Amino acid sequence: MELKFDVVVVGAGHAGCEAATAAAKLGAKTCLITMDMNKIAQMSCNPAIGGIAKGQIVREIDALGGHTGEVTDATAIQFRMLNRSKGPAMWSPRAQCDRGKFIWAWREALENTPNLSIWQDQVVELLTDKTQTSHVNFANDTRELCQLHVCGLRTMLGVIFKAPCVIITAGTFLNGLMHIGRTQIPGGRCAELPSLHLSESIAACGITVGRMKTGTPVRIDGRSVDFSLMQEQEGEQDFHKFSYMGEPRQLPQLPCWITYTNEAVHERLRAALPDSPLYNGQIQSIGPRYCPSIETKLVTFSERSEHQLFLEPEGTSTNEYYLNGFSSSLPIEAQIEALKLIPAFRNLQVYRPGYAIEYDYFDPTQLRHSLESKIVEGLFMAGQVNGTTGYEEAAGQGLVAGVNAARKLAGQEPFVMRRDESYIGVLIDDLVTKGVDEPYRMFTSRAEYRILLRQDDADARLTERSYEMGLASRERYDHWLRKKQEINEIEEFCNSYSVKAAYINKGLKALGSEELQRGCKLIDLVMRPQLTLSNLAPLIPALSNKLNSIKDRREEIIEAAEVRMKYSGYIRREKEIAEKIQRLENIRIKGRFNYEDIQSLSTEARQKLAKIDPETMAQASRIPGVSPSDINVLLVMMNR
Numbered sequence: 237m238e239l240k241f242d243v244v245v246v247g248a249g250h251a252g253c254e255a256a257t258a259a260a261k262l263g264a265k266t267c268l269i270t271m272d273m274n275k276i277a278q279m280s281c282n283p284a285i286g287g288i289a290k291g292q293i294v295r296e297i298d299a300l301g302g303h304t305g306e307v308t309d310a311t312a313i314q315f316r317m318l319n320r321s322k323g324p325a326m327w328s329p330r331a332q333c334d335r336g337k338f339i340w341a342w343r344e345a346l347e348n349t350p351n352l353s354i355w356q357d358q359v360v361e362l363l364t365d366k367t368q369t370s371h372v373n374f375a376n377d378t379r380e381l382c383q384l385h386v387c388g389l390r391t392m393l394g395v396i397f398k399a400p401c402v403i404i405t406a407g408t409f410l411n412g413l414m415h416i417g418r419t420q421i422p423g424g425r426c427a428e429l430p431s432l433h434l435s436e437s438i439a440a441c442g443i444t445v446g447r448m449k450t451g452t453p454v455r456i457d458g459r460s461v462d463f464s465l466m467q468e469q470e471g472e473q474d475f476h477k478f479s480y481m482g483e484p485r486q487l488p489q490l491p492c493w494i495t496y497t498n499e500a501v502h503e504r505l506r507a508a509l510p511d512s513p514l515y516n517g518q519i520q521s522i523g524p525r526y527c528p529s530i531e532t533k534l535v536t537f538s539e540r541s542e543h544q545l546f547l548e549p550e551g552t553s554t555n556e557y558y559l560n561g562f563s564s565s566l567p568i569e570a571q572i573e574a575l576k577l578i579p580a581f582r583n584l585q586v587y588r589p590g591y592a593i594e595y596d597y598f599d600p601t602q603l604r605h606s607l608e609s610k611i612v613e614g615l616f617m618a619g620q621v622n623g624t625t626g627y628e629e630a631a632g633q634g635l636v637a638g639v640n641a642a643r644k645l646a647g648q649e650p651f652v653m654r655r656d657e658s659y660i661g662v663l664i665d666d667l668v669t670k671g672v673d674e675p676y677r678m679f680t681s682r683a684e685y686r687i688l689l690r691q692d693d694a695d696a697r698l699t700e701r702s703y704e705m706g707l708a709s710r711e712r713y714d715h716w717l718r719k720k721q722e723i724n725e726i727e728e729f730c731n732s733y734s735v736k737a738a739y740i741n742k743g744l745k746a747l748g749s750e751e752l753q754r755g756c757k758l759i760d761l762v763m764r765p766q767l768t769l770s771n772l773a774p775l776i777p778a779l780s781n782k783l784n785s786i787k788d789r790r791e792e793i794i795e796a797a798e799v800r801m802k803y804s805g806y807i808r809r810e811k812e813i814a815e816k817i818q819r820l821e822n823i824r825i826k827g828r829f830n831y832e833d834i835q836s837l838s839t840e841a842r843q844k845l846a847k848i849d850p851e852t853m854a855q856a857s858r859i860p861g862v863s864p865s866d867i868n869v870l871l872v873m874m875n876r
């Protein structure tokens with residue numbers, strides 16, 4: 237059987253789902269092929285979305301018109317805004333979700349997207365063809381230069397999918413090998429088949445393949461746990477959520493629980509280290525440093541007598557709990573016996589053991605910022621296959637790959653976000669410029685413009701651009717325009733309203749803020765750390781009326797306006813720096829130099845520049861091994 241599509245996406249994980257819906261919404265006839273339709277957008281590890289820097293990515297996906305935020309809100313069973321003790325640039329939303337409902341909410345979104353078909357099967361081969369791009373003349377020997385381009389895919393069921401654009405989002409499945417103690421099982425995830433042959437057919441095109449690993453903890457039967465021996469951690473019940481659209485959270489909110497390991501637990505785990513695939517040479521590949529297994533924590537922090545564990549619910553109607561902090565690939569009996577030495581787990585029953593998995597990924601420096609391969613035209617890659625880890629990182633890349641596949645077919649310029657515009661822009665620029673030597677996870681520290689990339693303003697940064705290219709809906713755009721107008725009105729009011737000292741001083745004293753010597757503008761009070769629009773409103777009836785006039789999304793708008801006012805100085809300064817750097821971004825250098833021949837560049841710079849072939853001078857300056865003096869050499873040559 238042969239089927240024809242504009243875009244075919246391989247794998248309905250977090251990257252694949254966003255890629256497929258984005259491409260289809262932009263008008264491309266799209267097919268999403270996945271191994272198991274009942275595992276669409278399965279959260280392989282923790283059923284939680286967001287967290288530090290990751291929460292900002294989800295807000296960006298939502299502002300662009302993607303679905304991860306809405307699906308998370310619809311299935312959230314605990315929501316928290318992390319990092320509240322720090323400035324708003326660091327605030328990061330996180331939600332624990334109902335694992336099963338998350339899958340069905342995503343499936344509903346996919347099945348209601350026009351232009352999108354779904355096919356359950358395993359892709360086993362990438363089909364390519366050669367296009368002659370030009371002739372070159374080497375000493376009277378005329379040769380053709382050819383570029384490979386995608387023409388389709390072949391599946392395990394023998395179906396040929398013809399398509400000019402293919403997006404690979406196969407996650408941890410490519411030649412996946414799971415480890416529990418000395419037991420090794422081929423698989424893409426627990427109880428799921430590995431994806432065989434596809435990796436080899438991609439590598440045969442000249443794409444570099446590497447190997448990485450990750451791991452997950454045991455899942456516990458809640459009926460066997462003594463919750464009275466643990467600390468309860470409630471979620472927040474306020475207005476925050478992920479999507480700028482949609483309804484407030486609807487599912488019942490559940491607590492998480494905190495407990496600790498102890499010396500006896502550590503002793504039992506240490507006794508099993510000779511059987512640990514991480515320490516007996518069985519696993520060679522590199523895992524995420526910042527998400528270590530419990531056995532790695534014991535070895536790295538041997539002085540510590542306890543480690544914190546979070547017991548997190550996996551759903552509203554199941555007894556299954558995820559034990560955050562206890563990722564392990566030690567033998568099953570070691571995992572269970574050690575946990576039984578924690579008082580709350582004395583009668584422990586486990587549903588599934590922890591395990592580690594090794595899988596193939598592709599060198600992301602062989603991709604363009606559009607996430608299209610430099611080697612095979614029409615081939616896009618997104619998610620874990622690019623060496624990242626995390627649902628949010630995958631979903632953000634998926635959306636960009638889906639948009640760019642559709643734009644390529646329509647003959648449009650690629651959609652690329654700058655580093656001062658989004659965390660997704662930072663993520664992709666890091667991947668294609670620096671490559672990866674361990675699973676890449678987003679942190680706020682990776683972004684140089686943190687104050688510009690806040691969770692409250694992703695719509696301000698991205699919705700208009702997305703609407704213009706046809707992805708964000710009219711409804712979303714109108715929603716943003718209304719919010720923008722309300723924020724501007726609040727700011728104008730605070731800038732123009734004068735406060736008299738005699739009138740406000742008693743109230744200021746009660747709020748622990750210094751009394752005024754003379755009158756001032758309201759904005760001067762808003763800038764004070766102890767004062768907020770909400771605690772000032774009862775003191776100033778005109779402000780109270782102004783805020784009460786906002787009917788829709790009142791708290792969200794007030795918070796966004798306040799953050800903008802309080803941090804206006806920092807925001808202005810970061811924008812100025814970003815504009816200066818933008819000058820280097822505007823100098824396009826792709827294809828303008830033969831780096832191998834520029835002797836005044838360092839050897840390392842010559843090699844790295846030739847490999848990455850940067851689009852702009854700014855990208856060149858971010859390549860590790862390219863120094864400021866190398867950039868000066870290029871700038872001088874440009875001027876000549």
Ligand SMILES: Cc1cc2nc3c(=O)[nH]c(=O)nc-3n(C[C@H](O)[C@H](O)[C@H](O)COP(=O)(O)OP(=O)(O)OC[C@H]3O[C@@H](n4cnc5c(N)ncnc54)[C@H](O)[C@@H]3O)c2cc1C
Nearest residue numbers: 247249250251271280281359407408409431619620626630
């Ligand atoms: C055991 C384990 C532990 C993890 N622990 C963490 C963690 O602690 N922290 C963290 O941030 N991330 C963790 N991850 C990674 C996280 O799951 C991924 O980052 C995220 O799911 C990647 O999304 P994705 O869309 O790229 O791929 P996935 O979510 O893996 O989805 C890939 C999809 O592609 C399908 N597929 C694969 N090959 C084919 C094919 N040939 N044909 C058709 N369909 C195919 C699969 O069926 C699947 O639906 C873990 C993953 C695993 C497996």
